[in-house]
Amino acid sequence: MMWAALTDPIVLIIFIINVLFAISLIFFERRSPSATLAWLAVLFFIPLLGFILYLIFGQTFHREKMFKVKAELDKKGKSLLKEQLEELQEYKASPSDDELDKYLAMAHMLLVNDMALLSENNQILVYTNGNDKFNALLDAIKNAKQHIHLEYYIIRNDELGNKIVATLAEKAKEGVEVRLLYDGLGCAKLPRKFFDELTDAGGQVAGFFERKIPVLNIRVSYKSNYRDHRKIVVIDGTTGFVGGFNIGDEYLGKGPLGYWRDTHLKLNGHAVGMLQVRFFQDWSFAAKELLDYEPKYFPKEHEVTGGAAVQIVSGGPDTQWEPIKKGFIALINSATETIYIQSPYFVLDESVMEALKIAALTGVDVRVMIPCKPDHPFVYWTSYENIGELLDAGARAYTYDSGFIHSKTVVVDGLASSVGTANWDVRSFRLNFETNAFIYNREIAEVLKNAFENDINQCTEITKQLYAERSTMIKIKESISRLFSAAL
Numbered sequence: 322m323m324w325a326a327l328t329d330p331i332v333l334i335i336f337i338i339n340v341l342f343a344i345s346l347i348f349f350e351r352r353s354p355s356a357t358l359a360w361l362a363v364l365f366f367i368p369l370l371g372f373i374l375y376l377i378f379g380q381t382f383h384r385e386k387m388f389k390v391k392a393e394l395d396k397k398g399k400s401l402l403k404e405q406l407e408e409l410q411e412y413k414a415s416p417s418d419d420e421l422d423k424y425l426a427m428a429h430m431l432l433v434n435d436m437a438l439l440s441e442n443n444q445i446l447v448y449t450n451g452n453d454k455f456n457a458l459l460d461a462i463k464n465a466k467q468h469i470h471l472e473y474y475i476i477r478n479d480e481l482g483n484k485i486v487a488t489l490a491e492k493a494k495e496g497v498e499v500r501l502l503y504d505g506l507g508c509a510k511l512p513r514k515f516f517d518e519l520t521d522a523g524g525q526v527a528g529f530f531e532r533k534i535p536v537l538n539i540r541v542s543y544k545s546n547y548r549d550h551r552k553i554v555v556i557d558g559t560t561g562f563v564g565g566f567n568i569g570d571e572y573l574g575k576g577p578l579g580y581w582r583d584t585h586l587k588l589n590g591h592a593v594g595m596l597q598v599r600f601f602q603d604w605s606f607a608a609k610e611l612l613d614y615e616p617k618y619f620p621k622e623h624e625v626t627g628g629a630a631v632q633i634v635s636g637g638p639d640t641q642w643e644p645i646k647k648g649f650i651a652l653i654n655s656a657t658e659t660i661y662i663q664s665p666y667f668v669l670d671e672s673v674m675e676a677l678k679i680a681a682l683t684g685v686d687v688r689v690m691i692p693c694k695p696d697h698p699f700v701y702w703t704s705y706e707n708i709g710e711l712l713d714a715g716a717r718a719y720t721y722d723s724g725f726i727h728s729k730t731v732v733v734d735g736l737a738s739s740v741g742t743a744n745w746d747v748r749s750f751r752l753n754f755e756t757n758a759f760i761y762n763r764e765i766a767e768v769l770k771n772a773f774e775n776d777i778n779q780c781t782e783i784t785k786q787l788y789a790e791r792s793t794m795i796k797i798k799e800s801i802s803r804l805f806s807a808a809l
Contacts, residue, residue: 421630421761424737427651428632431759435644437632443590444628445760447740447768449728451573454566454585455481458554461587462488465556467617468498470600472553474742475507477569478515485568486515490522499524502604504549505531507567527608529754547638549603550753551742552585553596558620561593562586563633563758564740565729572727578696580724582776584663584740584769586758588631594619595633599756629762636743637754645743645757646750649731650676652759656733659686661773663728667691667704668746674707678714687711690776692727693720700746702798709788719780726776729757732769737761740769 431437448454462469462485469492476482486501493499501519503511505528516526529549554562564585566572574580588596597618605611612618636645653660653676660680667689669677681687689708695701708718729745732738741757743749760766 421736421763423655424761427648427655428630428759428761430651431632431634431644431648434642434647435634435636435640437634437644437759438591438595439630439632440591440595441630442628443588443592443631445631445762445765446587447765447772448564448566448585448587449582449772451566451581451583454562454564454583455485455568455573457587458562459485459488461554461556461560461562462492465492465497467557468500468555469557470500470502470553470555470597470604472502472549472551472600472603473507473568474504474548474550474552475567475569476503476511476515477567477571478511479570481570481573482515482568486519489524490518493519493522493524496523500600500604500608501526502529502549502600502607503527504529506545506548507550525608525610527604527610529603529607546748546752548753549607550749551599551603551635551756553600553756555593555597555600558597558618559589559593561588561596563588563596563742563756565727565742574724578694578725582721582724582726582728584728584730584772586740588758590628590631592631592633592758596756599633599635603754629760629765631761632759633756634739634741634759635754635756636750638752639754643750645739645741645755646670646673648739648757648759649673649745652731652733652737652739653677653680655737656680656685658734659688659732659770661688661690661730661732661770662745663690663726663730663773663776664745665692665696665725665727665729666700666744666746666749667707668700668748669707670747670750673745673750674710677711677716681711681714681716687714687716688773689716689718690721690726690773690780691718692725693722693781694725696725702795704746705791705795708783712783712785712788718783719777720783721776721780723779730769730773732766732773735766735770736763738766738769 428437428439432439446457448457469489471489476485489499489501499519499522501516501524503526508528509531516524520526530547552562552564552567554560562585565583566585570576571578572581572583601612601614601618634644634648636643650673653673660677677687689711691704691708692701712718729743730738730740731745737760739757739759741755743755743757749755
């Protein structure tokens with residue numbers, strides 16, 4: 322029957338293209354064997370749907386060419402900052418708490434493989450709801466004196482989005498340098514004139530991986546992969562923000578998912594300079610403007626005494642070693658007592674899954690919290706299936722019932738933690754651009770641990786019995802979702 326179908330010209334063309342994709346998968350793309358086999362199964366068992374899905378999510382053979390320019394910009398930025406980095410990274414930098422010395426090997430790995438400078442002197446505020454985060458952000462913007470740099474995956478055309486843009490426009494009119502970088506897919510629905518108020522005031526705006534239809538001036542994203550998922554703000558080189566909140570009313574709990582539980586950081590200290598470097602590199606790639614690493618962007622006179630040791634770690638398809646994932650695994654392997662993880666998506670590859678299983682099997686209290694409702698059903702059911710696998714190893718898991726949990730955090734032994742933009746999923750590890758703060762400080766770890774334990778009061782525990790009683794339909798959804806997740 323299959324061979325008879327090949328007499329149809331359209332079916333034959335799709336079959337030939339799928340064969341070419343299969344050849345590309347096997348011989349030209351550096352994927353894991355499991356991902357290669359999963360995509361081959363998708364292409365040959367569901368040819369038409371597989372063809373469409375591979376075009377949208379799968380093919381990566383242009384990646385090296387696409388990011389060659391970006392790599393050169395990163396290299397230039399790093400070389401220009403070499404003297405500053407050497408001053409700060411003589412490896413006198415180490416956590417002031419002796420109990421945190423065990424993380425120095427991990428910090429060295431991230432420094433060598435991701436140029437993630439370990440800086441000691443950082444003051445950190447943790448925000449767990451949108452009102453607090455955005456009030457702090459707006460105050461910081463209003464108090465800016467020299468420059469404001471923002472990088473967000475999503476900016477909505479709603480009350481909060483318009484308020485942020487209007488406030489930025491006011492600062493631009495005052496002569497403050499304003500640069501705003503948004504993602505072409507995350508902001509694809511914005512009206513074409515959405516940023517006019519800001520640009521008319523002298524601010525600069527750029528879209529990451531975006532094309533415009535010239536006549537209609539409509540934004541078009543041509544890639545589902547390689548998204549700029551970062552949420553970074555740097556103000557005057559002295560104040561920085563990084564975490565999970567995008568810009569929109571839904572992040573204030575006004576959307577269809579209800580209350581929005583997320584985690585975001587405000588930073589003051591040397592780590593802000595590394596957020597600035599990250600913004601410079603992303604802006605130069607998207608805006609085709611190579612910013613000069615001038616002292617005004619990296620003020621040395623801004624010093625913070627005491628505080629937390631922090632590394633700003635960035636990963637994406639232009640990095641070789643999946644640095645955020647490697648950082649997560651190092652944290653897991655260091656644990657002797659507790660590992661608390663919050664993530665809206667929990668789609669793991671074998672390396673992270675095995676690390677968590679080993680931790681649980683050796684007696685570490687491993688706990689994972691995910692949403693009770695999906696914003697992306699395919700990812701949700703894969704997450705649920707992954708949770709079931711961990712339960713067998715002795716881990717505990719919860720669904721957050723009081724709205725939607727979007728927090729992307731891990732805290733280990735009440736000593737070390739990570740907060741940022743990366744979900745615990747393969748897309749964040751491999752395919753999207755992410756930035757996380759790795760923090761070696763027991764006070765911040767305690768804040769995050771307490772937040773997790775308070776959130777448990779708003780959760781339902783996924784026990785082994787509850788998981789075993791799931792319906793046949795859920796099992797089917799899990800199996801199908803697992804196949805596609807393995808292909809990523």
